[in-house]
Amino acid sequence: MTARVGVVTFPGSLDDRDAARALRIAGATPVPLWHGDADLRGVDAVVLPGGFSYGDYLRCGAIARFAPIMAEILPPAAAGRLPVLGICNGFQILCESALLPGALTRNSSLHFVCRDQRLRIESTDTAWTGDYRVGDEPLIPLKSGEGGYVADAATLAELTANGRVVARYAGANPNGSADAIAGITNEHGNVVGLMPHPEHAVEELTGPSTDGLPFFTSIMSRLVGTPA
Amino acid sequence: MARVIVDVMLKPEILDPQGEAIASASARLGFPAITSVRQGKRFEVEIDGPASETVLTEVREMAQTLLANPVIEDFELRVE
Numbered sequence: 001m002t003a004r005v006g007v008v009t010f011p012g013s014l015d016d017r018d019a020a021r022a023l024r025i026a027g028a029t030p031v032p033l034w035h036g037d038a039d040l041r042g043v044d045a046v047v048l049p050g051g052f053s054y055g056d057y058l059r060c061g062a063i064a065r066f067a068p069i070m071a072e073i074l075p076p077a078a079a080g081r082l083p084v085l086g087i088c089n090g091f092q093i094l095c096e097s098a099l100l101p102g103a104l105t106r107n108s109s110l111h112f113v114c115r116d117q118r119l120r121i122e123s124t125d126t127a128w129t130g131d132y133r134v135g136d137e138p139l140i141p142l143k144s145g146e147g148g149y150v151a152d153a154a155t156l157a158e159l160t161a162n163g164r165v166v167a168r169y170a171g172a173n174p175n176g177s178a179d180a181i182a183g184i185t186n187e188h189g190n191v192v193g194l195m196p197h198p199e200h201a202v203e204e205l206t207g208p209s210t211d212g213l214p215f216f217t218s219i220m221s222r223l224v225g226t227p228a
Numbered sequence: 229m230a231r232v233i234v235d236v237m238l239k240p241e242i243l244d245p246q247g248e249a250i251a252s253a254s255a256r257l258g259f260p261a262i263t264s265v266r267q268g269k270r271f272e273v274e275i276d277g278p279a280s281e282t283v284l285t286e287v288r289e290m291a292q293t294l295l296a297n298p299v300i301e302d303f304e305l306r307v308e
Contacts, residue, residue, distance in 0.1 A: 059297055066294075096297065103299045105238075110245045150242060150300060176243065 003223035006033040006043035008073075010064045014051035015087065015199055022199040023047070026216035028223075035067040044223050045083035045127070046073055048090030050143075050197055060104060060146050061092035070097065080188030083127035083219055088144055091183070091193030100184055100193045101159070102151030107144070108176025116208040117142035117196055118170040119182050123163045126189040127222045131214035137170050138211030142182075142196040149177040149184075149195070159184055166192055230279040231308045232287045236296045237268035271295055272308075279307040 005028045009016045020030035031043050035053075040046070053064035064070070070093070076082035077099055086094040094100045107113055121129060121136040132138070151159070156179055159165050166183035173180045175195075183194035198212025238244050244266050251265040273290075275283050288305055296303040 058294070062294065062297065095299070101299075103297055105242065105300060106245050108243060108245055110249055148243070176245075 003028045003045065003220055004031050004041075004043045005029070005219060006031045006040060006046045008033045008035060008046065008048055008069055010035040010051070010053035010067060012052040012055055013049050013089070015049040015197065016051070018197075018199040019047045019049040019087065022202045022212065022216045023219075025202050026213060027220050028216065033069055035064065035069050038068040038072050040069075040072050045085075045219050046077075048084065048086040048093050049199070050088030050090060053089055053093065056089075056146075059092075059096065061089060061094075061096040064089075064093045065096040074099065077191050078186075080186075080190050083190045083222065084192070085128045085215065085219070086191075086193040087197055087199065088147075088195055091195055092146065094191060094193045099191050100186055101155045102149055102178075102184070104146050104195070105148045105150050106146050107148050107174075112143070112145040113147065113174050114141075114143040115174065116140070117174060117182075119167040119196060120170045121167055122165045123185065123189075125163060126166060126185045126192050126218075128192040128215050128218050129166055130221055131218040138198070138214075139201065139209040140196040140198050140212050141200040141208065142174060144175070144195055147175040147177065147195040149179075149181040151178060156181075162187070167194065167196075229277070230275050230283075232273045232275060232279060232284065233306050233308050234271040234273060234287070234291045234295055234303055235268060235306075236271070236291075236301050236303045237266060239300055239302055242300045269295075 007019045023030040077084045092104045121132040168180040185192045198215040201207040201212030247266040254262045291303045
């Protein structure tokens with residue numbers, strides 16, 4: 001028994017292949033989805049990968065949000081039925097879509113940050129983090145120029161109070177994110193946005209660790225009921 | 229044909245590191261009177277026919293939906 005997980009390719013997506021590979025390593029069947037097709041091909045979950053969709057024109061994720069595939073993803077995702085993981089540019093798309101609150105802004109340093117970053121897992125009560133334990137500190141690549149998470153004070157308080165902060169940056173804050181937030185989830189726990197790239201930390205050969213793999217085994221556990 | 233200008237600015241409470249970098253460069257260049265810079269975007273929107281209230285409502289809706297992200301940005305319209 002496996003799960004079919006779609007990976008959307010937008011013009012300018014970079015990490016769609018890596019996301020598909022991570023899903024395959026976790027035991028899922030990755031299904032390529034095309035931004036211009038209003039067709040989810042019957043997938044059980046969706047990954048919005050990292051990159052620079054539409055060249056980051058206007059704002060990161062602002063144009064991708066209106067792609068035909070997004071019209072298929074948004075209603076079931078907002079209703080809590082379709083698990084969605086947005087990584088980096090995918091997180092930006094989820095915020096632009098208002099599936100997740102807040103926004104991602106220019107790093108406070110103005111520098112593009114590319115480093116192996118330690119995170120602290122804050123919530124395992126999501127479709128994508130069930131295989132972690134709260135307090136785990138995975139080492140995962142972070143590579144973004146617009147990773148500064150912002151939201152108003154009421155939203156930040158609500159996210160923390162209701163366990164909707166999925167991960168925080170451990171140690172020094174790399175990009176000026178409010179409350180050192182690296183990832184958040186929606187009220188149902190099916191939609192997760194994450195700035196760092198777990199799909200680049202699934203194999204010893206190419207990653208700093210394999211600490212990113214549980215994001216992908218978690219969705220397998222959620223969908224088929226058993227760890228991969 | 230008319231032209232509508234849409235100015236989009238980060239909300240005052242949102243950090244603008246680009247504006248800060250410009251302000252510090254301007255100090256280095258020797259413009260001591262300049263104390264602060266905020267960077268925004270200007271859109272020139274061409275419309276068919278006169279800038280009627282109906283058309284302006286349409287442009288305003290477009291600005292709200294696409295040109296600006298209301299979570300972090302404010303916008304202003306004016307007909308040129």
